[in-house]
Amino acid sequence: MILEALRLAKQAIMRNALRAFLTVLGIVIGVGAVIAMVTIGNGATAKVKADLERLGSNLLFISPGQFGPGRASSEAKPFNIRDVEALRSQLTGVRAVAPIAQKQTTIIAGSENRSTLVRGVDNEYFTAQSWELESGRLFTEPELRSGRALCIVGATVRKQLFGGADPVGHGMRVNKIACDVIGQLVARGQSGFGSDQDDVVIVPLRMLQRRIAGNSDIPSIYVAATPDADTAAIQRDIEYLLRERRTGVGGKQDDFTVRDMKQIAETQTATTTVLTGLLAAVAGVSLLVGGIGIMNIMLVSVTERTREIGIRLAIGALANQVMAQFLVEAVTLSLFGGILGTAIGLGLAWVTTGALGVPFDIDLGIIAIAFLFSGMVGVIFGFFPAQRAARLDPIEALRRE
Amino acid sequence: MQETTPLIEFDAVEKVYGEGEAAVHALDGVDLKIQAGEFVAIMGPSGSGKSTAMNMIGCLDTPTAGHYRFAGIDVGALSRDQRALLRRNYLGFVFQGFNLLSRTSALENVELPLIYRGMPTKQRRLLAMRALQRVGLAQRENHTPSQLSGGQQQRVAIARAIVSDPAVVVADEPTGNLDTKTSREIMDLLVSLNRDQGITVIMVTHEADMAAYAGRIIRFVDGRIDPTVSQEAAQ
Numbered sequence: 168m169i170l171e172a173l174r175l176a177k178q179a180i181m182r183n184a185l186r187a188f189l190t191v192l193g194i195v196i197g198v199g200a201v202i203a204m205v206t207i208g209n210g211a212t213a214k215v216k217a218d219l220e221r222l223g224s225n226l227l228f229i230s231p232g233q234f235g236p237g238r239a240s241s242e243a244k245p246f247n248i249r250d251v252e253a254l255r256s257q258l259t260g261v262r263a264v265a266p267i268a269q270k271q272t273t274i275i276a277g278s279e280n281r282s283t284l285v286r287g288v289d290n291e292y293f294t295a296q297s298w299e300l301e302s303g304r305l306f307t308e309p310e311l312r313s314g315r316a317l318c319i320v321g322a323t324v325r326k327q328l329f330g331g332a333d334p335v336g337h338g339m340r341v342n343k344i345a346c347d348v349i350g351q352l353v354a355r356g357q358s359g360f361g362s363d364q365d366d367v368v369i370v371p372l373r374m375l376q377r378r379i380a381g382n383s384d385i386p387s388i389y390v391a392a393t394p395d396a397d398t399a400a401i402q403r404d405i406e407y408l409l410r411e412r413r414t415g416v417g418g419k420q421d422d423f424t425v426r427d428m429k430q431i432a433e434t435q436t437a438t439t440t441v442l443t444g445l446l447a448a449v450a451g452v453s454l455l456v457g458g459i460g461i462m463n464i465m466l467v468s469v470t471e472r473t474r475e476i477g478i479r480l481a482i483g484a485l486a487n488q489v490m491a492q493f494l495v496e497a498v499t500l501s502l503f504g505g506i507l508g509t510a511i512g513l514g515l516a517w518v519t520t521g522a523l524g525v526p527f528d529i530d531l532g533i534i535a536i537a538f539l540f541s542g543m544v545g546v547i548f549g550f551f552p553a554q555r556a557a558r559l560d561p562i563e564a565l566r567r568e
Numbered sequence: 569m570q571e572t573t574p575l576i577e578f579d580a581v582e583k584v585y586g587e588g589e590a591a592v593h594a595l596d597g598v599d600l601k602i603q604a605g606e607f608v609a610i611m612g613p614s615g616s617g618k619s620t621a622m623n624m625i626g627c628l629d630t631p632t633a634g635h636y637r638f639a640g641i642d643v644g645a646l647s648r649d650q651r652a653l654l655r656r657n658y659l660g661f662v663f664q665g666f667n668l669l670s671r672t673s674a675l676e677n678v679e680l681p682l683i684y685r686g687m688p689t690k691q692r693r694l695l696a697m698r699a700l701q702r703v704g705l706a707q708r709e710n711h712t713p714s715q716l717s718g719g720q721q722q723r724v725a726i727a728r729a730i731v732s733d734p735a736v737v738v739a740d741e742p743t744g745n746l747d748t749k750t751s752r753e754i755m756d757l758l759v760s761l762n763r764d765q766g767i768t769v770i771m772v773t774h775e776a777d778m779a780a781y782a783g784r785i786i787r788f789v790d791g792r793i794d795p796t797v798s799q800e801a802a803q
Contacts, residue, residue, distance in 0.1 A: 171683055182671065478667050481628060482681045482728070483656020485649045562628050565667065 169495070176496040179468070180503075190464040191504030193457025194544060198508025198537045199515065200450040205533045206516035208443035210525035212436050217526075219432045225392035226295065226428040227402060229409070233424055243422040245384035250412060254388065258404055260396035263294035265389040268375050274368055276328040276339035283324055285341055285368045287375025295391040303335040303350025306371050314373030318346040321365035322354035341368060342379045357524045398427050454540060457504065458548035465497050465552035476556050477564025490557035497549020498542055505541030509534055573640045575735065575768055576602040576625055580634035583620050583791075594620040596791035597634070604735065607762040607769045609779035612788030619740070621788065622772045626659055626738045627651045639735070656684055660729025660767075664741035666721040668713040674700060674724045675709035681732045699727040703757060719750035726757060730767065737761065739771040743778050755781045 180187045232243035251266045258264070269286040290305050292298075303319065310317055318339060325334050334348045355364040376383050392401050405425050413422060469476070479489060513529065520527040578600035585592045595617045602608055612618040623629035624636050628651075630644045637643065638658070643651060660681075661667075668677045678696040687695075700706050703723040713721050722742060729737050739758065743751035759781055762769045771782065779785050787794040 178672075474667070475669055478669065479680070479684075480652065481626070481655065481661050481667075482684070483652050483659075483732075484684045485652050487649075488684060562623050565663070 172492050172495040175492055176499040179496055180500060186464065187500060190460050191500055193453055193460045194501050194504030194541050195508040195511060197450045197453030197457050198505050198541055199512035200453060201447055201537055202509050202512025202533060203515040204443050204446040205530055207519050208439050209528050209530055210520040211439050213528060214525040215432050215435055219429065225394060225396055225398050227390040227398060228426045228428055229388040229390065229405060229423060231423050233420060245386045246388060247383060247385055251385060251388060253408060253412060257408055258401060260393050260401055261390055262393050263291040263391040265292040265295040266372055266385040267387045267389065268372060268380060268385055270379050272342040272379060274339055274341050279328045281327050283366055283368055285370055285375060285379060287370050287372040289372050295389040299353050300350045301353050302333055311371045311373065314371050314377055316344050316346045316374055317371060318348045319350040319352060319369040320348055321352050321367040323363055323365040324368055325351050341370065344378055402427060454544055458544040461497055461500055461545065462548035462552060465493060465549055469493065469552050469556045473559065473564045473567045476559050477561050480561035481565060486557040490553045493553035493556045494549050498545035501541045501545030505538050509537055574601040575604040575639055577637040581631045581636055582633040584632045593791050598793055600793060602770065604768055605766050607783040609782035609785045610772045610788065611774060611779050611785060616788040617791040618772050618788040622738060622740055625770055626661060627654045656681060658735045660734040660737040662725050662729050662737060662739040662742045664744035666725045668721055668724055670713055673710050673712055674705060677724055678727045678731050680728060695731055699731040703727045718746050719753060722746065722754055730761060736768045736770060739769065741772055751778060
C-alpha cells in the first residue's frame with residue numbers, strides 16, 4: 168500500500184513537474200541555507216581552532232592603550248626595546264617575547280610592485296608564531312643589531328613579485344630601500360580574521376624602525392608561553408611589570424592591554440555560532456513558508472482531483488487510504504525539496520569554504536535533521552489537505568466537473 | 569422467485585434534503601425488492617428520485633428514514649468506511665461520464681479496485697487483463713482514456729466494475745453519452761454479464777429502448793415508485 172501510494176505520488180508530481188518544483192522552492196532554500204551555513208560555520212570554527220593550535224595555544228598579545236568606549240588607543244605611548252628586554256628577563260614559563268613594528272608600504276622587485284605589510288621583528292617572532300621557513304635562513308644577531316636591509320618574504324609576495332620562483336638571493340626594494348631576500352616563509356593561507364597572512368615581508372626590527380618608520384617605537388609584543396604554563400598567571404605578571412614601567416603601581420588606568428589569543432579565538436568562535444544560529448532561524452522561517460506553499464498546492468491539487476477522489480471513494484477506497492495517498496504526496500514533495508536543498512547547500516558550502524580557505528566538513532547530523540524537518544513539514548502541512556480529500560462525499564465529488 | 573432474502577430491499581425509505589420549508593423529499597417512502605440475478609432498469613423524469621435511489625443502492629448514500637438492506641445488512645447503520653468496504657467487495661459502478669482516471673492506462677484503471685483490496689501486483693494484472701478480455705478490449709490495455717473512443721472507455725469502466733467479481737453492477741445512464749450503435753453494444757455486454765455470470769445489474773436510464781433490455785422496469789415519479797409501470801418487461 169505504501170509502495171502503491173509512493174507510485175501514485177510520483178505520478179501526480181511528475182504530471183505537474185514545474186509546479187512541484189516551484190512549490191518546493193521554499194523548502195529548497197530553507198534546507199539549502201541551513202546546510203550551507205552550518206557547513207561553512209563548522210569549517211570556520213575548525214579553521215580558527217587549527218590556527219590557534221598552529222600559533223601555539225599559549226600566545227599573549229600586548230598592545231598599548233585600552234580598548235573600549237571613550238578610550239583612543241593611539242593616545243597611549245608605544246613600547247620600547249627596554250620593555251621587551253624587561254619582559255624577557257623577568258617572565259618565567261615563556262618561550263618567546265617578540266616585539267613587532269609594522270608598516271604598509273610599497274615593495275618592488277623587477278617590474279612588479281605591490282603594497283604590502285612590512286613587519287619588523289627579531290628571530291623570536293618565528294618562535295612565537297611557530298612559523299618556519301620554506302627556504303633560506305633567519306637573521307643573525309649582528310644583522311639584527313645593525314638593522315641590515317634583509318627580507319624574508321611570505322608566499323603571496325613570492326608569487327606576486329617573483330612569479331613563484333625561489334626569491335632567495337634576489338634583491339627587492341622595500342620603501343625604496345634595496346633589500347636582499349634571505350628567506351621565504353611557509354604558506355599559511357588566510358587567518359581566522361579573513362586577511363592573507365602570506366602577504367607580508369619580514370625585516371629586522373631595527374631596519375623598520377630606523378629606515379621605514381623613522382622612530383624606535385614597538386607598537387605590539389607577542390609573548391608565547393611554554394605549553395604547560397599558566398597563561399593567566401603570565402598575563403598577570405606582564406600586567407604588573409608593564410604597570411610598574413609605564414604608569415606606576417596604584418596610579419591611573421592601565422595604558423596597555425594584554426590579551427590571550429585563546430580568548431580572541433573563543434570570541435570569534437562564539438560569533439560564528441551566533442551567526443549560524445541566526446541564519447538557521449531565518450532558514451526555519453523559510454521552511455515554514457515552504458510548508459505553507461506545499462499546503463497551498465496540495466489544496467489546489469485536492470480541488471483539481473475531486474472527481475478522481477470521488478471515483479476512488481466510490482470503488483471502495485477507505486478514508487485512510489485516500490488520506491495516505493495525499494499525505495505521501497505531500498511528504499514526497501517536501502523530501503524532494505529537502506534533497507535538492509541539501510545538494511545545493513553542500514554545493515554552496517563547498518564553493519564558499521574553498522574561497523575562504525576553510526575546511527569543508529560534511530556534518531551528517533545536520534543533514535539528517537534537515538531531512539527529518541522537511542519530512543515533518545510535509546506531514547504537518549499535508550495533513551489538512553489530505554484530510555479534506557479523505558472527507559469528501561463521493562456523490563458530491565463525482566458530480567464535480 | 570422464492571421467499572429468500574432479497575439482495576436489495578427498500579423498506580419505507582425516505583431521503584430528505586434541506587430542512588423546514590425548503591425540505592425536498594427526494595425519496596418519499598419507497599418499498600422495493602430486487603432479487604439476486606435480476607436485470608432492473610430504473611426510469612423516471614429528472615428530479616423523480618431515481619438518482620437518489622441509485623446512490624442508495626450503491627451504498628454511497630443512506631436513508632433519512634426507513635431502512636435500506638443490502639443482502640440483509642442495514643446499510644443505514646454502517647459507518648462510512650464499512651460502506652466503502654461493502655462497495656469494494658460487492659458492488660461495481662458504471663457511470664454516464666465513464667469516470668476513468670485520465671492519463672492512466674486502461675489496465676491501471678481496471679486494477680484500481682483491486683489495489684484497495686491490497687492484492688499483489690501480479691494477481692491484479694492477471695484479473696484486470698481477464699476483465700478487459702471479457703469486455704473485448706484485450707489489445708488496448710496500455711491506452712489512456714483520451715486514446716479510446718466513448719464506447720471503448722465505457723467498456724473499460726465496465727471492466728473496472730466487474731474486475732472484483734461483484735454481486736451487483738450499478739450503472740447510472742451507461743449509454744447517456746454514446747451513439748445508438750455503441751449503446752446497443754454496451755447493453756448487449758451488460759445483458760451478457762447478467763445472463764452468463766449471474767451479476768445483478770441495476771441501471772438508471774431515461775431511454776425506453778435501453779430499458780427494454782432489462783428484465784424489469786421500475787419507474788420513479790415524485791420520489792415514489794409508480795405502481796402502474798413497475799412490471800416485468802418482455803424479454
